[in-house]
Amino acid sequence: MREYSFWFYLIVTAGVTYLVRMLPLVLIKKKITNRFILSFLYYIPYAVLSVMTVPAALYATGNMITAVVGLAVALVLAWYRKSLLTVAVGAVAGVLAAQAVMSFILPLV
Amino acid sequence: MRVKKRSPFITGILDGLPICLGYLSVSFAFGIFAVNSGLQVWQAVLLSMTNVTSAGQLAAVPIIAAGGSLIELASSQLVINLRYALMSVSLSQRLDGTVTVPHRLAISFVNTDEVFAVASSRPGTVGRRYLYGLILTPFFGWSLGTLVGGIMGDLLPAVVTAALGIAIYGMFIAIVIPKARSERPTALCVLLAVVMSCLFHYLPALQAVPQGFVIILCAVTASAVLALVAPVEQPEEVDDHA
Known part of the structure; x- marks a missing residue:
């Protein structure tokens, strides 16, 4: 297969992404009053983020045990309404801690 | 002022x-x-x-x-x-x-x-x-x-x-x-979306569906179900022409 120039790939990737985001925002200027649609739009962000997180996050670190530890830390911090940054950093710290424990304990077993 | x-x-x-x-x-x-x-x-x-x-x-x-x-x-x-x-x-x-x-x-x-x-x-x-x-x-x-x-x-x-x-x-x-x-309907929506997402990921029959479609399908279904079961209150219009 002939390889295209990088610029073609860049234009296609960015163009599709932009059009998908831009068209609804520019075309829909009226206020939607339908209660079902309003409710649907209310739930959408939480549903989308949930589907993107589970189960993909379990595979995000290359090791399911460390990922579960990181996600558990994130869940606890989020439950207590910590900021986005705190939760994200906490999840990374949890993964690092789990990696450290495993690399010290596993060789001893 | x-x-x-x-x-x-x-x-x-x-x-x-x-x-x-x-x-x-x-x-x-x-x-x-x-x-x-x-x-x-x-x-x-x-x-x-x-x-x-x-x-x-x-x-x-x-x-x-x-x-x-x-x-x-x-x-x-x-x-x-x-x-x-x-x-x-x-x-x-x-x-x-x-x-x-x-x-x-x-x-x-x-x-x-x-x-x-x-x-x-x-x-x-x-x-x-x-x-x-x-x-x-x-x-x-x-x-x-x-x-x-x-x-x-x-x-x-x-x-x-x-x-x-x-x-x-x-x-x-x-x-x-x-x-x-803080909101039970949102929790149910999240739960439904997560269960569907896992089904698509782990059921062999559904694994062929591309990930992008899975996101749309699960999110749309979960949101639509909750919009039917638990429609949100209409937000009051804020009127600043006091």
Whole structure:
């Protein structure tokens, strides 16, 4: 297969992404009053983020045990309404801690 | 009358900072991934500056690196990023009169999952000054993180780069959990979406469905079911013509 120039790939990737985001925002200027649609739009962000997180996050670190530890830390911090940054950093710290424990304990077993 | 009040632009900047810092770590991981996949550093940075999206870029890199077809690339981007259309529809209902078409053209460029989630969590409508403040630092954080990751990725131990992979999901959890904790219908919606997502991932018969479709299908179904079962109260129009 002939390889295209990088610029073609860049234009296609960015163009599709932009059009998908831009068209609804520019075309829909009226206020939607339908209660079902309003409710649907209310739930959408939480549903989308949930589907993107589970189960993909379990595979995000290359090791399911460390990922579960990181996600558990994130869940606890989020439950207590910590900021986005705190939760994200906490999840990374949890993964690092789990990696450290495993690399010290596993060789001893 | 002048009341001492923080400008909407500054409020937006402050709300955008945590997104920016989260993006630094995630785009850092993207930069490493792109360079390890065979892209040049400048190519990875340009992808980040023109797309500003994690999942779409992650899917694009292997196709670009392998010299794949443009049709495959376009359809993967369409499917993976179709969720942004839903978010833009949702956001279109929250914009005030200051966000005219030229501003919509500019702001939609950086309507990411997190920008959308934070803008949606504001009470009432949002104006253009707030939105420009909100998207400013995440845009630069995303680009800068990619650059640094692309240059320095190899210098970091593998355990650190692996750990950074969890950061974006930490942000998603930070957005979803507090809302699900305080609102039972949202919690049910999240639960339904997660169960469906797992079915698509683990049931052999459903594994052939592309990930982008899975996101749309599960999110649309869960949201529609909850919209039917537990419609939200109509928000009161705020009237400032006192």
